[in-house]
Amino acid sequence: MARILTLTLNPALDLTVQLPRLEAGQVNRSDVMHTHAAGKGVNVAQVLADLGHQLTVSGFLGEDNLQAFETLFAKRGFVDAFIRVPGETRSNIKLAESDGRITDINGPGPQVSEAAQQALMDRLEQIAPGHDAVVVAGSLPLGVSGQWLQALIVRLKELGLNVALDTSGEALRAALKAGPWLIKPNTEELAEVLDCEVVSVSAQSIAAERLHAQGIEHVVISHGAEGVNWFSVGSALHATPPKVSVASTVGAGDSLLAGMLHGLLSADTPEQTLRTATAIAAMAVTQIGFGIGDAAQLAQLEQGVRVRPLTEQ
Numbered sequence: 001m002a003r004i005l006t007l008t009l010n011p012a013l014d015l016t017v018q019l020p021r022l023e024a025g026q027v028n029r030s031d032v033m034h035t036h037a038a039g040k041g042v043n044v045a046q047v048l049a050d051l052g053h054q055l056t057v058s059g060f061l062g063e064d065n066l067q068a069f070e071t072l073f074a075k076r077g078f079v080d081a082f083i084r085v086p087g088e089t090r091s092n093i094k095l096a097e098s099d100g101r102i103t104d105i106n107g108p109g110p111q112v113s114e115a116a117q118q119a120l121m122d123r124l125e126q127i128a129p130g131h132d133a134v135v136v137a138g139s140l141p142l143g144v145s146g147q148w149l150q151a152l153i154v155r156l157k158e159l160g161l162n163v164a165l166d167t168s169g170e171a172l173r174a175a176l177k178a179g180p181w182l183i184k185p186n187t188e189e190l191a192e193v194l195d196c197e198v199v200s201v202s203a204q205s206i207a208a209e210r211l212h213a214q215g216i217e218h219v220v221i222s223h224g225a226e227g228v229n230w231f232s233v234g235s236a237l238h239a240t241p242p243k244v245s246v247a248s249t250v251g252a253g254d255s256l257l258a259g260m261l262h263g264l265l266s267a268d269t270p271e272q273t274l275r276t277a278t279a280i281a282a283m284a285v286t287q288i289g290f291g292i293g294d295a296a297q298l299a300q301l302e303q304g305v306r307v308r309p310l311t312e313q
Ligand SMILES: Nc1ncnc2c1ncn2[C@@H]1O[C@H](COP(=O)(O)OP(=O)(O)OP(=O)(O)O)[C@@H](O)[C@H]1O
Pocket: 185, 186, 187, 221, 222, 223, 224, 225, 226, 227, 228, 241, 242, 243, 244, 246, 249, 250, 251, 252, 253, 254, 256, 278, 281, 282, 285
């Protein structure tokens, strides 16, 4: 099993509110509410822990509402290397209606000072070398620039780590210049940063070639229920997930990323890597949360995944 570091620069407390139907401006009654310590890197860490890996989690946490995070890290046995910053970690509210529609209300995070950014760099200098890979996932907090993220990825690479990246917008645009090892945008995120259409396989393949030339070895493009296209140098695969009933798509992308990393670090075949990752992501959408509770269900989902080579069109 591998030792993996995940970085969540802008984590969140997720409050999921299930309700039959949202009536704006009215008093609404919720059937179920869950609060989770979350953020993309924290989510990826949990799925990787379910797969048996050892995790260190880091990034920035607001010191005024630490409890849910510290409880989770202790429960999961994560090494906690988060830098504490003044203020509260943001809250993200997800209103999940019974027809599957999700309304997100995302709070602002704390302002992260240059001193805190330097403290994180210093911490990573110490701890990064003990890890096999690092996942950098999610948005940037207030005060942190794309250039800083780019420099962070460059430094992590110099420290010998494979960097898997999942972010969007300006942060993704800047981070691509650092040449991470793996990226997992969805089609919209990739189209936005490359400023072109990337729905067709031929457009994706051209985009992937450009990204490979920038040193990005694995380009994993997800497209919701349609599945995922994985371009690595010299090979390209598509996976279609099995049809599942959707409880919530929260954590689908994070689960796919965790599954890809698991396969790549376990030296599974590319076909098996993509099959398992796609099944883990499908499993996430069948739940309000995500994660691998039931190995038998995962095995069954794996059998329903179709993997085929992508031929250029
Ligand atoms: N309805 C679905 N049924 C089965 N699998 C799904 C479904 N939706 C998503 N997935 C799986 O999850 C993967 C990631 O989903 P998606 O492309 O929506 O990621 P994302 O936009 O990054 O999501 P996130 O909001 O988690 O960041 C897909 O490639 C697919 O394998």
